[in-house]
Amino acid sequence: MQLVNAHKCFGGTLQFFRHDSDTLGCAMGFSLFLPEQAESGRVPILWWLSGLTCTEENFTVKSGAYGEAARFGLAIIAPDTSPRGEDVADDAAYDLGQGAGFYVDATEPPWDAHFSMYSYISQELQALVAESFPIDPARQGISGHSMGGHGALVLGLRNPSLYKSISAFSPIVAPSACPWGRKAFSAYLGEARSGWSQYDACEILRSGGTRVNYPEILVDQGASDQFLEEQLMPARLLNAAKQCGQALRLRMQPGYDHSYFFVSTFIGDHLAHHASLLQ
């Protein structure tokens, strides 16, 4: 693992790392904010999964999150959103291939050679971070935006022993039922749809198969988000949660769009949500 860059920030340190991923078969980057409190003990950590076209950098410059993270003594890790490189399959569209990993383990060629973001995040990077940094593996939360909100819900709901708190911004809650998700899942998982439901937050909730009594899940959604009706459909998540008795707080925020200006406005609330559950 190689330290690429480090910046002091709100009394803590924001670092950019690269490492060779066995799971993905390529080099990967991630950013990690460690608050000052990490100098004297293990701290809780929030996993932030980014959306389409993002890398490990977007959250670091756009979220405005580190002031509140420093106050809460919360580490934040932001991984890249897909495998990368000349040897890695890609597509000219922004919503497939590099920058669009969708947090699944692909089963279809050519994607199955590298696109295993679900295992990379929940296993390989998980282990690397736990052994390398002063974070507390028993106090981890997960959040994300758009495609990363989908990732946070899916990884969170399926790994309750790993992630103790969940939130999301503008998540793709039903990828099996929206154009972004259907396109990606068809390519990565095949047309058969039999493997889709394990990566669909609404399906996971409805199946009840992995249900635990999660603390309340917090979801913020801009009411003026251009992708609201066609891609995001948050009411489906609310209904699925109701059906299975999972507490979920969906906040429709009037006037807000899909951008990081929306995320930055409410990230403080999300950090408070995670901090209260992880302390």
Add this chain to the structure above:
Amino acid sequence: MQLVNAHKCFGGTLQFFRHDSDTLGCAMGFSLFLPEQAESGRVPILWWLSGLTCTEENFTVKSGAYGEAARFGLAIIAPDTSPRGEDVADDAAYDLGQGAGFYVDATEPPWDAHFSMYSYISQELQALVAESFPIDPARQGISGHSMGGHGALVLGLRNPSLYKSISAFSPIVAPSACPWGRKAFSAYLGEARSGWSQYDACEILRSGGTRVNYPEILVDQGASDQFLEEQLMPARLLNAAKQCGQALRLRMQPGYDHSYFFVSTFIGDHLAHHASLLQ
């Protein structure tokens, strides 16, 4: 004036505009954050001048400033850093030409055709903003980073009736005496140096010619800034201020570098500084 983009942000609105500048002879962009308070009355405004290579966008995504600005009811305008376009003179280096206007009115060809950022900021854009938006022209402050910190000090000190509060991050305090400044001033203002002192904050303070009893000026400087010794030299500003009796608070911040991660850490303090002087 054309509205390019608008985002709701912390209850207010962040807007990006373009307009044709007579002073610069080209189209220019700027960003403007208006807090919710601007819906019911005129609000104070902070001018943010950005550094080398920046546009009107950098501050909007990297500063994390709008949460505190919303709390203080403070508008923030961030102009571009130079004239732009195919017809505008340029240089391959990052520290000369487009993206490096240095907030001066150039007198030397080819730069004198378009590079008049001093007049653009303090006159043309000033007038446009005052007539177009619900801001209070009697309550304006100025700040900036690096080259923009230099611009904030120079414009602020020379226009005390316009800007009622001044602060800066990592400013180029003595451009006549550092490589960045000497290169830019030689090109824009000529080798003679006779026209340089009016754009050099240390010289302006020492001359006492424009001295007014400014309230305390706040300057933050990262002690691990890679440009500290060769380009920034904040002790010169401290000495010049002492000589002329201008109150100046220089805070050397241990461990911090030249990046916006440093700016974002202390921008809240600067907004509080301006808000208290502008209320």
